[in-house]
Amino acid sequence: MPERFPASLQQKIEDRLRYYEDLGIRLFYTDRGPGGTTIVAPEPIASVSSSAPIIEETVLPKPTTKPAPAKVAPVAPPPLVVHPTGPSLFETMGKVKDETLLNIREDLGDCTRCKLHKGRNKIVFGDGNPKAELVFVGEGPGADEDAQGLPFVGRAGKLLTQMIEAMGLQRKDVYICNVVKCRPPENRAPEPDEVTACSPFLIRQIDSIHPKVIVCLGATAAKTILNTTRGISQFRGEWLEWRGHKLMATYHPAYLLRNPPAKADVWKDLQKVMAELGLQLPKKSKS
Numbered sequence: 001m002p003e004r005f006p007a008s009l010q011q012k013i014e015d016r017l018r019y020y021e022d023l024g025i026r027l028f029y030t031d032r033g034p035g036g037t038t039i040v041a042p043e044p045i046a047s048v049s050s051s052a053p054i055i056e057e058t059v060l061p062k063p064t065t066k067p068a069p070a071k072v073a074p075v076a077p078p079p080l081v082v083h084p085t086g087p088s089l090f091e092t093m094g095k096v097k098d099e100t101l102l103n104i105r106e107d108l109g110d111c112t113r114c115k116l117h118k119g120r121n122k123i124v125f126g127d128g129n130p131k132a133e134l135v136f137v138g139e140g141p142g143a144d145e146d147a148q149g150l151p152f153v154g155r156a157g158k159l160l161t162q163m164i165e166a167m168g169l170q171r172k173d174v175y176i177c178n179v180v181k182c183r184p185p186e187n188r189a190p191e192p193d194e195v196t197a198c199s200p201f202l203i204r205q206i207d208s209i210h211p212k213v214i215v216c217l218g219a220t221a222a223k224t225i226l227n228t229t230r231g232i233s234q235f236r237g238e239w240l241e242w243r244g245h246k247l248m249a250t251y252h253p254a255y256l257l258r259n260p261p262a263k264a265d266v267w268k269d270l271q272k273v274m275a276e277l278g279l280q281l282p283k284k285s286k287s
C-alpha cells in the first residue's frame with residue numbers, strides 16, 4: 001500500500017496532476033529508484049523532448065518564477081515560415097514611442113469606431129503586467145469577458161490560466177489581450193473592418209509593453225496578425241518574427257476544450273516559449 005501523504009501535500013499533488021491533465025498529459029508511469037524515490041514522468045513530453053519534465057512524488061515541481069538563463073539550451077534562429085499575402089496593416093503602422101497602456105486606453109475611450117460597439121457591455125482592453133516579457137493575443141472577447149471587461153475569464157480563460165501556471169508564471173506576470181476589444185455577436189470571428197478599426201490599439205499596446213515573446217492563441221489571431229491564409233497547423237510552434245518581436249502561434253484554449261489531445265502540442269509550444277524566456281522546465285530526476 002502506498003504511504004499516505006499529509007493532506008496539504010496530497011492537495012499539491014492533485015493540483016499539479018490536474019495541470020498536466022489539463023495539458024493533455026494523462027499517462028504516467030512509476031519507477032522505484034534505488035533510494036526508494038518514485039519517479040513519475042508525463043509520458044507524451046518524455047517522448048518529445050530530452051528536457052521533459054520528470055516529477056518526483058516527494059518534491060513536486062514547484063513552478064519556478066525566477067528565470068535561470070544558464071540552464072536553458074540556446075534556441076536556433078527563427079525561420080520565417082509564414083508567407084504573408086501582402087504587408088498587413090500591422091506591419092505598415094509605424095512604431096509609437098513612449099506610450100503607456102493608460103494613454104492608449106484613454107485614447108480608445110468609449111469606442112464607437114466599428115459596429116461591434118453596438119452589442120458590447122464592456123470593452124475588453126487587456127490585462128496584466130505592462131512590462132510583461134510574454135504577451136498572449138486572443139481573438140476577441142466572449143460572453144464572460146464582455147460581462148467582466150477582462151480577457152480570458154471564461155472556461156477557455158481558466159485553461160489559459162492553467163497553461164500560464166504550468167509555465168511557472170502567474171497571470172499577473174504576463175499580458176493578455178485580443179485582436180478586437182469588443183465581443184463579436186454570437187462569438188463569430190471578427191470581420192476585416194472590425195480588425196482594421198481595432199488593430200492600431202493592439203499594435204500600440206504591444207509596442208508599449210515591448211515583450212520578448214508574443215503568443216498568438218488560435219487561427220484567427222495568428223492569421224490576422226500575420227496576414228496569412230495558411231492554416232495554423234502549418235506554422236504552429238514555429239518561431240516567427242513580427243515587428244521586431246519573436247512570435248509563436250499555438251492553438252486557442254477554446255479549441256483545446258473541444259479537442260483535448262491537442263493540449264500536448266500546445267505544451268510543446270509553451271516549453272519553447274519557456275526556453276526562450278529562460279524559465280526553468282520542471283527538473284528531471286535521476287532514476
Ligand code: URA
Pocket residue numbers: 124138139140141142145150151152153154156157178254
Ligand atoms: N477567447 C478569446 O479569444 N479571447 C478572450 O478574451 C476570451 C476567449
